[in-house]
Amino acid sequence: MSKARNWSAIKLLALDFDGVMTDNRVLVDQEGREAVLCHRGDGLGIGMLKKAGIEVVVISMEPNPVVSARCRKLKIDCIQKCEEKLRALQQIAAARGLKPRDMAFVGNDVNDLECLRWVGLPIAVADAEPEVRKAAVYVTRRPGGYGAVREVAEKILEA
Amino acid sequence: MSKARNWSAIKLLALDFDGVMTDNRVLVDQEGREAVLCHRGDGLGIGMLKKAGIEVVVISMEPNPVVSARCRKLKIDCIQKCEEKLRALQQIAAARGLKPRDMAFVGNDVNDLECLRWVGLPIAVADAEPEVRKAAVYVTRRPGGYGAVREVAEKILEA
Amino acid sequence: MSKARNWSAIKLLALDFDGVMTDNRVLVDQEGREAVLCHRGDGLGIGMLKKAGIEVVVISMEPNPVVSARCRKLKIDCIQKCEEKLRALQQIAAARGLKPRDMAFVGNDVNDLECLRWVGLPIAVADAEPEVRKAAVYVTRRPGGYGAVREVAEKILEA
Amino acid sequence: MSKARNWSAIKLLALDFDGVMTDNRVLVDQEGREAVLCHRGDGLGIGMLKKAGIEVVVISMEPNPVVSARCRKLKIDCIQKCEEKLRALQQIAAARGLKPRDMAFVGNDVNDLECLRWVGLPIAVADAEPEVRKAAVYVTRRPGGYGAVREVAEKILEA
DSSP states (O other): OOOOOOGGGOSEEEEOSTTTTSOSEEEEETTOOEEEEEEHHHHHHHHHHHHTTOEEEEEOOOOSTHHHHHHHHHTOEEEOSOSOHHHHHHHHHHHHTOOGGGEEEEEOSGGGHHHHHHSSEEEEOTTSOHHHHHHOSEEOSSOTTTTHHHHHHHHHHHO | OOOOOOGGGOSEEEEOSTTTTSOSEEEEETTOOEEEEEEHHHHHHHHHHHHTTOEEEEEOOOOSTHHHHHHHHHTOEEEOSOSOHHHHHHHHHHHHTOOGGGEEEEEOSGGGHHHHHHSSEEEEOTTSOHHHHHTOSEEOSSOTTTTHHHHHHHHHHHO | OOOOOOGGGOSEEEEOSTTTTSOSEEEEETTOOEEEEEEHHHHHHHHHHHHTTOEEEEEOOOOSTHHHHHHHHHTOEEEOSOSOHHHHHHHHHHHHTOOGGGEEEEEOSGGGHHHHHHSSEEEEOTTSOHHHHHHOSEEOSSOTTTTHHHHHHHHHHHO | OOOOOOGGGOSEEEEOSTTTTSOSEEEEETTSOEEEEEEHHHHHHHHHHHHTTOEEEEEOOOOSTHHHHHHHHHTOEEEOSOSOHHHHHHHHHHHHTOOGGGEEEEEOSGGGHHHHHHSSEEEEOTTSOHHHHHHOSEEOSSOTTTTHHHHHHHHHHHO
């Protein structure tokens, strides 16, 4: 992996949802309705990024509306029920005239590998699958759902 | 325990629900409605197994509909409110022409012991009761509800 | 504390609710409705005690109906919104002709101290307040809400 | 930081909500409704403070009604959706004729820094952001949502 940790180049931060914005667990009730545990510090970090002019988007395969519900609160774009994450990410890039080197992606599981290999700054959460950690140039200290996104936001803003 | 860890023979994976697909905790609200915390990585692992032609079923004594709600989402068969788990497992085997050696069972508590002793590949989650861990030929590294089922899925698929 | 760990004498197990049957946390929603995380293994342990003829009761100061909702599921008596826990426990004893030496009480916080000092077998969960642990003759290995009650049930049944 | 740990001077305890009264996580459901995990021991500690004549208030930037729902249960004042926390705190002080040295503030994140620098007794929870811990004269042993407020209450009452 010869990618550099070029935090200062980042213009867009793309995030997987489950396992990155959450601890990868889902609360399921008797009717099959779902809920997830998100992190207020992540929300604060995303707010800071947006204020600094860095866009944040979520790309998720999960069809449950809990994904978009969280993104609405954070006022960030969300592509969910996404069968091909890399294609979605490339469309986002094309629409904004961005190159892979302008983008960071944070993932936790094997369905994030294509996106991680494509962006300039691939990031894995602390508790990502081993294969995902290997594909990343930076592994967060904090696990998904416990401030991993906040940590990434601070790294980008410090740069 | 002279059973071998014959992962490659497995054609059907049977799972207890609470403590295996969850962390054995249940959220109870003011009206007594229940909800449980499941793991997206387990869901992904079960999807991989099904794609590889390995059937996954849940066998649970718990009467609460939260069990079947989760199984509906994962599109796997579910026998719940099950007074005699071993009999249920044997009926599943008979209906499919499977032998004990074709089957793995993942459990966490003493009401899983009969099934564990019957199948060819008995598995306990990391935080199972001591007696259950003793009855298993493999104990997962991850606790129930935190990716134990995903770990089992990977072991089966690697074999 | 000269009380002996006389597990075999126990005819009734009295439990505080929050912090004993739960991890002392409460989920609060936008309307102030509450929910708590209980443990399936505790439920199984309580079922074993009842089958062995040992009664289980919950005594709680908490007014929220989540307490009785959980006890209904477990089919155990529940005295909640209880201003004077010791008096409630003494009434339970009197109604059944039981002496303090026939009873165990499991607590986690300072409002359990009176009951703990009265019963023959005072028990604290692993994460109880220091003063409560000092008043106990047995401190569980497991924290409240993570199988502490199951552990107590097994100790009583082994005796 | 030359502020002393003058616990005995405290007449009012001001608390941030998320990350102090909770573990900084938020449960989000399919409709975007939120719920948070609070701690019964914190509630008990706040009750003890009130009984001892020490006022407790919550000051939060979070707009979600879950904040005020929890405060209603605890019967404490709550200023939420608060854009300028320090100004709110100063108004609270002025209305009661209190000086900064009469007040403690417990925070966890950077939006608490102004309040922490203003009060006589600035406190950070164990898992607060590094900058926040540095601004505090006392860092709790317990993390937010796991009894940090109870710990603060005991320190104030012992003094």
